[in-house]
Amino acid sequence: MLVYGTALHSRLLLGTALYPSPDVLADAVRASGTELVTVSLRRESAGMRAGQAFWTLIQGLGVRVLPNTAGCHSVREAVTTAQMAREVFATDWVKLEVIGEGDTLAPDVFGLVEAARILTDDGFKVFPYTTEDLVVAERLLRAGCEVLMPWGAPIGSGKGLNNPFGLRAMRAHFPDVPLVVDAGIGLPSHAAAAMELGYDAVLINTAVAQAGDPAAMAHAFRLAVEAGYAARLADPMEPRDMASPSTPVLGQAMLA
Numbered sequence: 001m002l003v004y005g006t007a008l009h010s011r012l013l014l015g016t017a018l019y020p021s022p023d024v025l026a027d028a029v030r031a032s033g034t035e036l037v038t039v040s041l042r043r044e045s046a047g048m049r050a051g052q053a054f055w056t057l058i059q060g061l062g063v064r065v066l067p068n069t070a071g072c073h074s075v076r077e078a079v080t081t082a083q084m085a086r087e088v089f090a091t092d093w094v095k096l097e098v099i100g101e102g103d104t105l106a107p108d109v110f111g112l113v114e115a116a117r118i119l120t121d122d123g124f125k126v127f128p129y130t131t132e133d134l135v136v137a138e139r140l141l142r143a144g145c146e147v148l149m150p151w152g153a154p155i156g157s158g159k160g161l162n163n164p165f166g167l168r169a170m171r172a173h174f175p176d177v178p179l180v181v182d183a184g185i186g187l188p189s190h191a192a193a194a195m196e197l198g199y200d201a202v203l204i205n206t207a208v209a210q211a212g213d214p215a216a217m218a219h220a221f222r223l224a225v226e227a228g229y230a231a232r233l234a235d236p237m238e239p240r241d242m243a244s245p246s247t248p249v250l251g252q253a254m255l256a
């Protein structure tokens with residue numbers, strides 16, 4: 001996947017929150033084969049000591065970092081958090097979340113577009129966490145975003161792809177824009193389904209971090225993402241309503 005001029009070979013993006021320990025997180029990152037992990041500035045700056053240890057751990061893993069504005073509920077908060085993250089993590093990439101509603105953690109798409117415009121004008125490479133709404137998607141592209149990250153389902157829900165039709169429409173409408181399903185994926189089969197729809201990558205946190213064996217689950221997601229991507233490249237058959245014999249019969253059997 002080429003995003004903001006950078007080639008990412010792994011199509012699995014991993015969140016770094018909610019792991020039972022730093023060692024488990026490190027094992028999961030390695031098992032996932034990811035090249036890009038998202039980190040929350042708010043979490044890392046909560047305790048200076050812990051923040052520094054976490055940052056040292058991430059740097060040792062040799063992966064690229066995508067700071068996020070998780071937990072921000074206003075444009076101002078998201079923009080300020082992104083600007084601080086740029087200093088702390090020394091990158092102009094930012095996963096932009098502007099949360100609009102507490103029960104579903106649905107994005108505030110109006111605030112998202114506004115914040116995306118401010119940040120791209122300020123030189124950021126914005127990865128917006130959005131819905132599958134095509135109008136919002138157009139506005140985000142016009143605001144300077146070169147990648148879109150629609151939700152699969154609410155963050156942390158593990159529900160999978162709530163609206164495969166909407167995600168399919170988004171893929172068809174933006175054939176050349178890198179698209180990443182972000183949030184709500186609970187199982188490797190959900191990730192494979194996203195890739196089979198033609199998505200370029202998936203971003204997963206909770207389903208790996210909260211698994212009984214996060215490293216094993218990270219490996220399972222890695223395989224699923226590769227399988228789904230390979231299936232998409234292999235041009236899957238179209239489903240049909242009626243049966244179609246898979247063993248065509250020509251002529252009649254010669255029975256004595």
Ligand SMILES: CC(=O)[C@@H](O)[C@H](O)COP(=O)(O)O
Nearest residue numbers: 015155156183184204205206
């Ligand atoms: C960490 C992060 O970026 C999350 O906000 C992201 O949306 C992942 O969601 P899940 O935890 O549902 O995988």
